[in-house]
Amino acid sequence: MATEISELGEFGLIERITGDFNIKNDSTVKGVGDDAAVIGNGDNKIIISTELLLEGIHFDLIYTPLMHLGYKAVIAGISDIYAMYGTPRQIMVNIGLSAKFTVEQVEELYKGIKIACGNYGLDLIGGDTSSSMTGLTINITAIGHADNDSIVYRNGAQLNDLICVTGNLGAAFMGLQLLEREKIALQGIDNPTPQFEGYDYILKRQLKPEAKKKVIGRMQEIGIVPTSMIDLTDGLASDLLHICKQSECGARIYLNRIPIAKETFTIAEELNFDPVVAALNGGEDYELLFTLPISKQSEISNLPDTEIIGHITKKSTGVALTTPDGQDIQIQAPGWKQE
């Protein structure tokens, strides 16, 4: 038997290989299947998330400065902690380095890690370096703390809950497209000068994203606890499917409610790319997608940069995107095998 991994999709594979593990310890509160795991026996819970970032898959060093990469790796880790309504406090970093890397380059990477630790109040508490046959491997473990009764999971969305997103979507993906265009255009040219003027915003979203510390802090301040939450790393489509699958519900979102920055529209037009597809499937936004009871509608206006994009429906209606002319499109996403 030789089944290709693509036949199952990423999420099908994870289900298949982790499905028959049983939980044996009281201190395991939440295992596989959310943004992060939750452990601990008392009221104070520990939230842990790990990420693996591989050269050539998750980043391209041709256009990614190492300092930015270090910063972004930390953001990728702690974004999962915020998505559980937790506060990140510690990170661990392992790196695998091929022979091409110098000490100074590793220091650049760690400069970015250190700046992120400063901006987000994190302690670096561990991490090894090892040799690698091929390129750079980065592994980030992010650790957060939360009260037992305020942790937010993917599985709590209720019928008629409002679906909200922070910030805007698709910018990081369009930034990546721009970087890829310049890479191809400048191949083989000595002293290449890529054309990046006017693209600061989308490049920053791709190369130096931020985690949603401010929104979560504001929610905690005014006592808004979402019924479900996930961070937008795979794209709105895929991440909304996670919420719906785990909450056993459907959803309806409205295309013209999806927040997309004007800079994203501009570059999408230039590159002849549909900005809505970038928002739905692009990923790496590090924004938050969450649900709230409709009774909390008035409080959403107190949250910075937060938009209502739809509502939770019955499971039987599926996950639908309504276009401005009233058409319904069933949402599908990469990484999910269609049933």
Place this chain on the structure above:
Amino acid sequence: MATEISELGEFGLIERITGDFNIKNDSTVKGVGDDAAVIGNGDNKIIISTELLLEGIHFDLIYTPLMHLGYKAVIAGISDIYAMYGTPRQIMVNIGLSAKFTVEQVEELYKGIKIACGNYGLDLIGGDTSSSMTGLTINITAIGHADNDSIVYRNGAQLNDLICVTGNLGAAFMGLQLLEREKIALQGIDNPTPQFEGYDYILKRQLKPEAKKKVIGRMQEIGIVPTSMIDLTDGLASDLLHICKQSECGARIYLNRIPIAKETFTIAEELNFDPVVAALNGGEDYELLFTLPISKQSEISNLPDTEIIGHITKKSTGVALTTPDGQDIQIQAPGWKQE
């Protein structure tokens, strides 16, 4: 400036890149520099360790069955938790997979992970899969629990403490040498039949090691708390240097006290390799090296498979190995830049 990483050594590099990070959170009890990190505010502490295992560096799939690899990856993770006197309870597993891997192969890997979880009472609480450009990347995060006042660090060794090791050393390394010999001998041969009869013990030590659950359990039962401890993964020389560096002390160990299995002697003779070098520098033993006050000497006999191999000295005497004819050799180790 372009400094090669080899100029600093692995441990020099880690010191250089992590040296100027400061600790900001009360919940950080122990950061960089031990087998694992320790976090938490109350009496119950969480111990966390992460490992990165890269194909071609840490394992060779030509002679490593995937099920064994999964098992060994878990052992590598939880060994660090035992080395802190903790009890491992949870693991997280991330894998990066190149296109050559099938679903069935990933299932084999996870079979080994599952058996290890069963044997050691662990919950699998998270983990992603992702694509990889090259081969297999495994990242294990191990999480343990311990009482605040019983965690054992590397930095607690005191003058005149006895230095103890569990089990025997060098077997895993000689197992690796045997596997490498057969790999080379059988290159280019169709249907190769490697000669492994009679080598079960050393192959098991290399391919399916165990962590020291039993010894730690016994210590906890009878109330023996080491003054310092580390797990033997880089070889006795390197790991003893860690204890001495962090405890700011020297050490004297006796060559003829180093426990080496008869199977290790046999294969070492066959391969014309010094078994003492295998014990000192081989690594991957997953045994424990620890120190105890001399007043506890009589209690050591209650611990399974534990030998006294020397004692802690003043820092100024350095770390010395005394040969049977009374000569002192200063201990040096790979990964350490000599000062």
